[in-house]
Amino acid sequence: MTSQDFLLSDAEVAQFIVNGYHVVEPDLAAGLNESIAAQLDGLESNPGDAITDSIPELLQVLEHAEVRGVLVSLLGPDFEVQSHRHWHCKPAGSGGMQWHQDGTNNRDLRLNRFLGLYYPRDVTPDMGPTVIVPGTQYRNAPTDRMATYTNIRGQIPLTVKAGTIAFTHYDLWHGTAANRSSMPRHMIKFLFRRTQDNDTPTWKHQAGATDVPTDRNNRDRATDPKNILTFGNPIGVSQSDHYKERAIRRQVWDYLVGEGELKAIDG
Numbered sequence: 001m002t003s004q005d006f007l008l009s010d011a012e013v014a015q016f017i018v019n020g021y022h023v024v025e026p027d028l029a030a031g032l033n034e035s036i037a038a039q040l041d042g043l044e045s046n047p048g049d050a051i052t053d054s055i056p057e058l059l060q061v062l063e064h065a066e067v068r069g070v071l072v073s074l075l076g077p078d079f080e081v082q083s084h085r086h087w088h089c090k091p092a093g094s095g096g097m098q099w100h101q102d103g104t105n106n107r108d109l110r111l112n113r114f115l116g117l118y119y120p121r122d123v124t125p126d127m128g129p130t131v132i133v134p135g136t137q138y139r140n141a142p143t144d145r146m147a148t149y150t151n152i153r154g155q156i157p158l159t160v161k162a163g164t165i166a167f168t169h170y171d172l173w174h175g176t177a178a179n180r181s182s183m184p185r186h187m188i189k190f191l192f193r194r195t196q197d198n199d200t201p202t203w204k205h206q207a208g209a210t211d212v213p214t215d216r217n218n219r220d221r222a223t224d225p226k227n228i229l230t231f232g233n234p235i236g237v238s239q240s241d242h243y244k245e246r247a248i249r250r251q252v253w254d255y256l257v258g259e260g261e262l263k264a265i266d267g
């Protein structure tokens with residue numbers, strides 16, 4: 001199968017715009033996850049960006065057609081795999097990591113950069129899963145304030161099967177739970193970047209996909225992009241916040257389909 005077979009649907013792109021993440025479990029070569037996990041177990045220090053030189057098999061994950069299908073869908077065919085990548089090892093017994101957004105936030109509606117978090121070993125609830133808060137990607141919060149937040153409604157621990165890759169919007173709020181198990185938890189973080197604006201959708205787009213009636217009776221069960229973009233509310237924000245989010249989502253969608261001008265996010 002090629003990456004074309006794995007392009008996202010309109011509904012999946014809309015879900016990414018609303019929730020800020022998309023999870024895949026590609027059918028990786030037999031033994032690949034086990035081999036990578038064993039090599040990570042054996043590393044004595046963190047090679048930083050050179051993790052793919054230390055473990056070249058990691059490149060097979062990036063080259064998988066399903067991974068490429070997601071990247072082409074969301075960033076276009078000329079997407080770039082950035083040189084920064086990092087092995088996030090949570091040793092057995094290590095503590096959690098506070099809520100944060102990465103780096104200097106993008107605040108960019110072009111959906112031009114996001115993360116791919118690859119887990120070569122099963123992550124159970126006690127192994128220090130990454131915890132994400134869907135729908136927070138358009139909200140800037142001062143990191144020192146965010147760090148004081150505790151249980152945020154709607155948070156999702158990424159308890160995943162070996163070989164899972166979670167693609168997360170660059171500005172999605174996230175943290176890590178403590179590892180209370182006796183196993184190290186491994187995650188390799190990759191960064192991907194758009195290099196070209198879209199002038200046409202780069203996923204499995206159906207013309208007229210958003211020309212459907214608004215369906216207020218099925219808000220939580222929407223399966224078409226228009227109603228997903230309109231009614232999705234992963235963390236149950238209030239009506240006025242939801243109204244603002246909807247406007248942002250429509251701008252992102254219009255940008256991705258190659259129409260519409262981006263306005264200032266806080267306008």
Ligand SMILES: O=C(O)CCC(=O)C(=O)O
Nearest residue numbers: 088102129130175176189
């Ligand atoms: O180790 C993790 O689960 C998350 C790491 C993290 O928060 C980050 O890379 O910014």
